[in-house]
Amino acid sequence: MKLRHKLLLVALSFLVLPWAGWQWLRQMEALLREGQEQSLLASAEALARAVAARPGDLPERGPSLFVQDLPRAPSLDGVFDDWADLSLRDFRSDDGAEHMRVALGRVDDALYVRIEIDGAQGQRAEASWPRAEESDHLLLALDGSLGAMTLRIANASSGTLRFTDAIGEPAAITLRGSWRDLPAGYALEFQLPQGLLPERLGLQMQLTRVGESAVRIGTRIESPQFMWPLLRRSERLARPLLPLLPGDMRAHLISADGWVLAEAGDVPEGEVAAALPWWRRELYQWVLYAADPWTVDDVGSARSDRPEVWQALSGVAATAWRRDRDVSRLLLSAAVPISGSGGVRGALLLEREHQTLLLTDRGMGGLIGSTLLVLLCAGGVLLLFASRLSMRIRQLRNAAESALQRDGTLRAFPRSKSGDEIGDLSR
Numbered sequence: 001m002k003l004r005h006k007l008l009l010v011a012l013s014f015l016v017l018p019w020a021g022w023q024w025l026r027q028m029e030a031l032l033r034e035g036q037e038q039s040l041l042a043s044a045e046a047l048a049r050a051v052a053a054r055p056g057d058l059p060e061r062g063p064s065l066f067v068q069d070l071p072r073a074p075s076l077d078g079v080f081d082d083w084a085d086l087s088l089r090d091f092r093s094d095d096g097a098e099h100m101r102v103a104l105g106r107v108d109d110a111l112y113v114r115i116e117i118d119g120a121q122g123q124r125a126e127a128s129w130p131r132a133e134e135s136d137h138l139l140l141a142l143d144g145s146l147g148a149m150t151l152r153i154a155n156a157s158s159g160t161l162r163f164t165d166a167i168g169e170p171a172a173i174t175l176r177g178s179w180r181d182l183p184a185g186y187a188l189e190f191q192l193p194q195g196l197l198p199e200r201l202g203l204q205m206q207l208t209r210v211g212e213s214a215v216r217i218g219t220r221i222e223s224p225q226f227m228w229p230l231l232r233r234s235e236r237l238a239r240p241l242l243p244l245l246p247g248d249m250r251a252h253l254i255s256a257d258g259w260v261l262a263e264a265g266d267v268p269e270g271e272v273a274a275a276l277p278w279w280r281r282e283l284y285q286w287v288l289y290a291a292d293p294w295t296v297d298d299v300g301s302a303r304s305d306r307p308e309v310w311q312a313l314s315g316v317a318a319t320a321w322r323r324d325r326d327v328s329r330l331l332l333s334a335a336v337p338i339s340g341s342g343g344v345r346g347a348l349l350l351e352r353e354h355q356t357l358l359l360t361d362r363g364m365g366g367l368i369g370s371t372l373l374v375l376l377c378a379g380g381v382l383l384l385f386a387s388r389l390s391m392r393i394r395q396l397r398n399a400a401e402s403a404l405q406r407d408g409t410l411r412a413f414p415r416s417k418s419g420d421e422i423g424d425l426s427r
Contacts, residue, residue, distance in 0.1 A: 018371050029288055033332075036354070037319045040334040044350045045317070047244055047251065048336045051348060054240070058338065058345045059231055059255050063219075065089060065201055066259040067232040068302045070105040074112055078158070078180030078187045083114060087303040091203075091218045093119075098185075100205050100217045106232065109195050113140075113177075115188040115203070119215070121181070122208030127154040127162040134214075138188065138205050139166070141221035144198035146172070148224045153188065155179035161190050200227035231255060233302075237262035252349040254335075256313060258303050261346070267331065267353055289330055295322035304349070308335040312347040315339075321354075330354035392422050399426070 051058070066087070074082045083105065092099040098119030105112040115138065125135035137154035140163075150166040153175070161177040164170060177190025192198075202221035208214050220226035241251050241264040253262040298304060308318035312335035319334045331351055338346045395414075403413050416423040 015375075017374055021371050026288070033321070033354075036332060037334065040332055040350055040352060041317055041319065041336065043246075043249070044334045044336040044348055047241065047350070048338045048348045050240065050244060051253065052338050052340055052345070055340045055345070057237055057240075058340065059229060059261070061256050061340075061342045061345055062228075063257055064229045064231045064255060064259065065102070065104055066255075066302055067104045067106050067111065067230050069233070070107045070112065073107045073110065073191075074105070074114075074189060076112075076177045076189050076191060078178040078189050080114055080116070080187070080189070086114075087301065091205075093207075093215050093217050098207055098215055098217055100203070102203060102218075104201075104230070106197075109197065111192045111197055113188070113190055113192070115186075115205075116182075117185040117187075117205055117207070117217070119185050119207045119217075120209070121185070122210065122214075124156045125154055126156050127152050127164045128168055129154075129156075130168070132164075132168065134208065136186070136205075136207055138203065139221055141202035141204075141224075141227050142192075142196075142198040143200040143224040143227050144196065146196070149173070150221060151175070153179070153190075157181065161188070198230060200224055200229050202227040231259050231261060233260065234262055238264040241265070246352075248352055250351045252304065252351075254304050254309055254313070254347045254349060256344060256346050258305070258309065258313070260302060260304055267351055269329075289321075289323055292321045292323050292330060295324050295331055306333070306335070306349070308333060309347055309349055311335065312337045312349075313344055315344050389422075392416075392418075396422065396426050 066089075068084075068086050071084055072082075074080075083103070086103045086105065088101040088103050090099055090101050098117070100118075101116045103114045105114065121136060123131075123135040125132040125137075127137065129135075132152060132154050135154060137152055140151045140153060142149050142151075149172055151163050151171050151173075152166055152168070153161060153163045155162050158179060158181045161175055161179050163175050165172065173193050173196065175190045175192065177188065180187040180189075202219045204216055204218040204221050206214050206216050219228055237253055238251075241253070241262070245251055245265040247265075248268055250263065250265045250267050252260055253264075255261055298306070306320065308320040311318040315337050317334070317336040319332065322331050322333070323329075324331055330353070332354055333349060333351045335347050335349045337344045338348055396416075399414050403411055405411060414426065416426040
């Protein structure tokens with residue numbers, strides 16, 4: 001291999017400079033992320049303290065049922081295809097073989113209940129029959145403006161909902177709805193009287209088994225203290241958060257069992273990413289953000305399943321990074337617990353767009369420019385040196401080859417005046 005080619009291979013070692021610069025950029029981006037996490041956590045903790053200062057606005061600690069807003073009133077036929085895509089509360093029997101899924105919906109001042117039971121059907125009876133208490137039936141306990149009451153709901157077959165009070169007498173209120181038999185279980189859909197919005201509610205399904213004790217699924221209903229409070233999204237809870245939120249943040253107030261009680265603010269769509277060329281956004285998504293999971297669009301969802309939220313509900317603040325599917329941007333979320341009497345009363349989740357993207361882009365532009373300049377200068381100097389060195393060695397080789405003539409005479413050998421090793425060799 002000629003010397004020029006060897007020196008060219010040596011010059012390729014300069015390519016380590018872009019790699020080293022890229023590693024520096026990644027470290028810088030990690031430090032910027034860490035700084036932004038700390039900043040957002042501090043903002044979330046300040047907001048959480050403001051919310052905790054008004055404990056009367058927060059629901060009591062413990063399990064609850066969430067009333068979700070329906071776009072329109074369901075048809076009450078026991079078929080749930082006219083319900084929106086709602087979050088369901090799942091209750092399981094002790095052995096896990098049977099379970100009951102419950103959803104509560106509201107249209108104006110009417111409360112609708114949807115229940116689906118998975119389990120083998122047992123003994124059947126109408127709610128008013130004497131043996132209804134030993135048959136498959138649902139106990140519905142209410143506590144509100146009319147006081148505490150318990151209703152027994154039971155049908156011997158599919159059809160209009162049959163109900164009485166807890167001892168089989170006519171009920172104090174009227175329910176509208178249907179009971180529908182399923183291949184393995186039941187589907188119930190009914191509406192409480194217009195304007196009756198209880199503060200607490202209990203649901204307990206009894207399934208009978210031949211030769212075995214009955215199985216009960218749901219909540220305890222012995223007294224109002226065992227009934228679960230009804231929660232719903234509240235503008236009153238969101239109102240105090242709005243003046244404290246910057247314009248580029250979104251806040252979620254979450255109950256102790258994961259229900260989203262309030263949302264305030266918004267994250268503008270891609271304002272930071274829109275300032276960058278599309279190819280740079282794709283590059284950052286591919287290289288810098290490849291390890292970040294895609295975000296789940298849960299805005300407006302009744303329940304939050306984010307890991308950072310449940311970590312905050314356990315008492316430990318947490319952060320998470322996610323990529324937006326629809327817009328090329330990176331979102332940062334921070335969840336902190338809201339503490340009160342008796343422990344954690346809920347969590348506050350803050351979200352904002354990755355604000356350091358422009359800084360990263362400026363660092364990337366400076367890195368590319370300086371790296372290209374260094375590579376060009378170093379490569380040019382090395383190429384000039386290699387060309388000059390190979391030319392001198394080639395001249396020395398040619399002089400040595402022509403020093404002895406064919407007739408045996410010697411030609412004068414040129415002597416270099418250079419003080420380096422090649423000059424010494426020529427002399």
